[in-house]
Amino acid sequence: MGSSAADEDLPQVLLIKNPPAFAVLGEEHFTSPKFRYLKAFESSLPLHDFLAAHGGSVRAILASLSVVDASVLDLLPEVRVIATTSAGLNLLDLPECRRRGIKIANAGDVYSTDVADYAVGLLIDVLRKISASNRYVKQGFWASKGDYYPLGSKLRGKRIGIVGLGRIGYQVAKRLEAFGCSIAYNSRKAKPGVSYPFYQTVQELAAKSDALVLCCGLTQQTRHLVNKEVLAALGKEGVIVNVARGGVIDEKEMVRCLMEGEIAGAGLDVFENEPEVPKELMELDNVVMSPHCAVRTRESLMEVGRLAVRNLEAFFSNEPLLSEFEDD
Amino acid sequence: MWFPKLLPVTERSLLRPFLHHTTNPLLHSSTTSLRQSNLLPRRVSTAAVSPMESISVLMTCPPVHPYLVEALEKRFTLHKLDSVPDKPQFLSSHRDSIRAVVGNAAAGADAELIDQLPKLEIVSSYSVGLDKIDLAKCKEKGIRVTNTPDVLTDDVADLALGLMLAVLRRLCESDRYVRSGLWKKGDYKLTTKFSGKTVGIIGLGRIGMAIAQRAEAFSCPISYFSRSQKPGINYKYHPSVVDLAANCDILVVACALTPETRHIINREVIDALGPKGVLINIGRGPHVDEAELVSALVEGRLGGAGLDVFQDEPNVPEELFKLENVVLLPHVGSGTVETRQAMADLVVGNLEAHFLNKPLLTPVV
Numbered sequence: 058m059g060s061s062a063a064d065e066d067l068p069q070v071l072l073i074k075n076p077p078a079f080a081v082l083g084e085e086h087f088t089s090p091k092f093r094y095l096k097a098f099e100s101s102l103p104l105h106d107f108l109a110a111h112g113g114s115v116r117a118i119l120a121s122l123s124v125v126d127a128s129v130l131d132l133l134p135e136v137r138v139i140a141t142t143s144a145g146l147n148l149l150d151l152p153e154c155r156r157r158g159i160k161i162a163n164a165g166d167v168y169s170t171d172v173a174d175y176a177v178g179l180l181i182d183v184l185r186k187i188s189a190s191n192r193y194v195k196q197g198f199w200a201s202k203g204d205y206y207p208l209g210s211k212l213r214g215k216r217i218g219i220v221g222l223g224r225i226g227y228q229v230a231k232r233l234e235a236f237g238c239s240i241a242y243n244s245r246k247a248k249p250g251v252s253y254p255f256y257q258t259v260q261e262l263a264a265k266s267d268a269l270v271l272c273c274g275l276t277q278q279t280r281h282l283v284n285k286e287v288l289a290a291l292g293k294e295g296v297i298v299n300v301a302r303g304g305v306i307d308e309k310e311m312v313r314c315l316m317e318g319e320i321a322g323a324g325l326d327v328f329e330n331e332p333e334v335p336k337e338l339m340e341l342d343n344v345v346m347s348p349h350c351a352v353r354t355r356e357s358l359m360e361v362g363r364l365a366v367r368n369l370e371a372f373f374s375n376e377p378l379l380s381e382f383e384d385d
Numbered sequence: 386m387w388f389p390k391l392l393p394v395t396e397r398s399l400l401r402p403f404l405h406h407t408t409n410p411l412l413h414s415s416t417t418s419l420r421q422s423n424l425l426p427r428r429v430s431t432a433a434v435s436p437m438e439s440i441s442v443l444m445t446c447p448p449v450h451p452y453l454v455e456a457l458e459k460r461f462t463l464h465k466l467d468s469v470p471d472k473p474q475f476l477s478s479h480r481d482s483i484r485a486v487v488g489n490a491a492a493g494a495d496a497e498l499i500d501q502l503p504k505l506e507i508v509s510s511y512s513v514g515l516d517k518i519d520l521a522k523c524k525e526k527g528i529r530v531t532n533t534p535d536v537l538t539d540d541v542a543d544l545a546l547g548l549m550l551a552v553l554r555r556l557c558e559s560d561r562y563v564r565s566g567l568w569k570k571g572d573y574k575l576t577t578k579f580s581g582k583t584v585g586i587i588g589l590g591r592i593g594m595a596i597a598q599r600a601e602a603f604s605c606p607i608s609y610f611s612r613s614q615k616p617g618i619n620y621k622y623h624p625s626v627v628d629l630a631a632n633c634d635i636l637v638v639a640c641a642l643t644p645e646t647r648h649i650i651n652r653e654v655i656d657a658l659g660p661k662g663v664l665i666n667i668g669r670g671p672h673v674d675e676a677e678l679v680s681a682l683v684e685g686r687l688g689g690a691g692l693d694v695f696q697d698e699p700n701v702p703e704e705l706f707k708l709e710n711v712v713l714l715p716h717v718g719s720g721t722v723e724t725r726q727a728m729a730d731l732v733v734g735n736l737e738a739h740f741l742n743k744p745l746l747t748p749v750v
Binding site for chain 2: 178186195200211212232236339350354357
C-alpha cells in the first residue's frame with residue numbers, strides 16, 4: 058500500500074515477527090486508520106540493531122510469537138502497551154512490563170472455547186481410542202484382522218481433575234459435566250462461587266481423579282508441576298490431557314510412566330521442546346498427540362487478530378483496553 | 386402383549402420399577418442377583434435350576450465378546466453358528482432343541498432362520514438396534530425379543546461428539562502429522578471451530594437426546610427431524626431431512642434402521658448438507674447411500690464425515706482411507722468395557738428371566 062503524508066503521522070505499532078493471523082488470513086483484515094505497522098521481520102538487520110535504529114518513538118507492540126524481555130524493552134523507551142495474539146503470555150517478561158508501566162492486552166476469551174473443545178476432544182479420543190481405531194480401519198485391518206481391541210472406557214462417572222480453573226479450565230468443566238463426569242480442581246487459590254471440590258495440591262487432586270486436564274499457564278511455579286509423585290497418584294488407570302504448556306509436565310517421567318503402564322494414556326497438544334516429540338510416544342496407541350494446535354481455528358485466528366487491532370485502537374484513543382491482562 | 390406363564394401379580398409389580406432405569410445396577414445383573422437382593426422369591430428347589438443348563442442357545446453372531454460367551458456357556462448349552470462348518474446341516478439336526486437365539490448388530494434372526502427353528506422361544510439381541518431381527522415374524526409366532534436399550538446410550542452419544550470433534554478439529558490427522566515427523570517442517574493447518582456449530586439430529590430418541598444434551602454444552606444450536614414433532618422439546622423441528630440438512634452444519638444419524646429409514650441420507654440430503662457440512666453416522670450403515678457418500682467426499686461436495694457404521698461391515702470403501710476430512714471407526718459405539726458388560730448382563734438376564742417364567746427385563750416384543 059502506498060504511504061502518504063497522513064500515514065507517516067500515524068503512530069507505529071511494532072511487529073517483531075509476522076503474526077500467524079496476518080500470514081495465514083491476510084494482513085488486509087488487520088489494518089487500522091489509527092496506526093501503522095513497523096515490521097522488524099522485514100529488515101535484514103538483527104532485531105536489536107533494528108530497534109536501536111527505529112524503536113525510539115514506538116509506543117505499542119503487537120507481539121505474537123516473540124520474546125519481549127528487558128533487552129528488547131530497553132530499546133523501546135516509549136512503549137506503553139503490548140497487544141498479544143498468543144494464548145499464553147510466557148514469552149513476555151511480565152515483571153519487566155509491570156515495572157515499566159506497560160499494559161498488556163491479551164487474547165481475552167477468544168481462544169478459551171477452542172482450547173476447551175480440543176481438551177475434551179483429546180480426552181474422548183484417549184478414552185474411546187478414536188485415533189487408534191481410525192488408524193486401524195484406514196490400514197485395512199478391520200477387514201483383515203477383525204474387530205478392534207482393546208475396548209475403551211466409559212466417560213460417565215469419570216472423575217476429572219482440572220489443573221488451573223481459569224477461563225479454559227472452566228469451559229472444560231462445563232462441557233465434561235454434560236457427559237456425566239464429576240469435576241474437581243486445583244488452582245493457585247480456590248475460586249469463590251465455584252461449587253467444584255478444590256484441592257490444595259495437584260498430587261491430592263490426582264489421587265482423586267481418573268483424568269487430569271492441564272489448563273494452567275506456564276510460570277516458575279507451574280514448571281514440572283506434574284511430576285513423578287503426581288503421576289504415581291494418578292495411577293495405572295489414570296489419563297492425562299495437556300493443553301497448557303509442555304513445561305508443566307516432567308516429560309521424561311511421563312514418557313517412562315506411559316512406557317511402563319504406570320498411567321493408562323495421554324492426550325498431548327504441547328511438549329517441552331516443540332516441535333521435538335519423544336520418539337517413544339510414537340509407538341504408543343494409548344497416546345494421542347497434536348502439534349500445538351488447540352487454538353488454531355480459522356475463526357479464532359481472525360478473532361484474535363481483530364481483537365488485538367481493537368485493543369491498539371483503544372490505546373491510541375486513550376480508551377480502556379478491551380482485554381487487559383490483570384495478574385491476580 | 387404375550388406373556389409367558391407368570392409370577393403372581395405381586396411379584397410382577399415388584400420388578401416393574403426396575404425395568405426402565407438406565408443406571409439401576411439391578412438391571413445389570415442376572416435374576417440370580419435380583420434373587421439375592423431379596424426382590425424375588427427364593428427358588429423352591431434346585432430342580433428348577435438344572436434344566437437351564439440343557440437349554441440350547443444359538444449364537445448367530447460371531448462370538449467376539451468373551452464375557453458374553455462365558456456367561457452364556459456357564460448357564461446354557463451354547464452353540465456358535467459362526468464356527469459350524471455346515472450351517473444348513475447343523476440347523477436341521479438341531480431344529481428341535483434350539484429354544485433361544487443370541488444376536489447382535491451383525492447378525493440376528495431373519496425369517497429364514499426363524500422358520501428353521503420351530504422350538505425358538507426368544508431372541509435376545511446384544512444391541513439396541515433390531516434391524517437384523519424379523520420382528521413381524523417373531524410377533525406372529527409368539528417369539529419374545531429383547532435388546533439392550535439405555536445401557537449404551539451414553540457411550541454412543543459420547544462417540545458421536547468425539548467424531549464431531551475429531552472431524553472438525555482434525556484430531557486423528559493432527560496425531561498422524563506428529564507421528565510422521567511433519568511437525569518439524571511446519572505447523573499443521575487451521576481447523577474449524579466446533580463450539581457454536583448447528584447440530585441437526587435425525588431421530589430424537591434416547592441416543593438423539595443424549596447427543597443434543599452434550600452438544601448444548603458446546604453452545605451448539607440443536608435442530609432435529611423425527612417422524613413427528615416432539616411436544617415439550619425446545620429444539621427446532623424440521624419437517625424433512627433435506628430441510629434439516631440445508632440448515633445445519635453437522636448432521637447426525639441417530640434413528641433406528643427400518644425399511645422407511647434405509648438410505649435416509651441420499652444424494653439430495655448430501656447436496657443440501659453441502660461442501661461445508663459434516664455427516665456423522667452412529668446409526669446403521671444402510672441409513673446412508675454409501676456409494677453417493679463416497680463420491681461426494683471424494684469430489685469435495687461434502688465437507689467431511691465421521692462414520693462408525695457401514696453398509697457391509699467390516700468392509701469399508703477404500704477411497705475413504707486417504708481423506709483427511711473423514712474419520713472411520715470399526716463400529717465401536719458401545720465399545721467400552723463397562724457398557725459391553727452391562728449389555729451382556731442384559732442378554733443373559735433376559736434369557737434367564739424367560740426360562741424361569743419371570744418378566745423379561747427389556748422386552749421389545
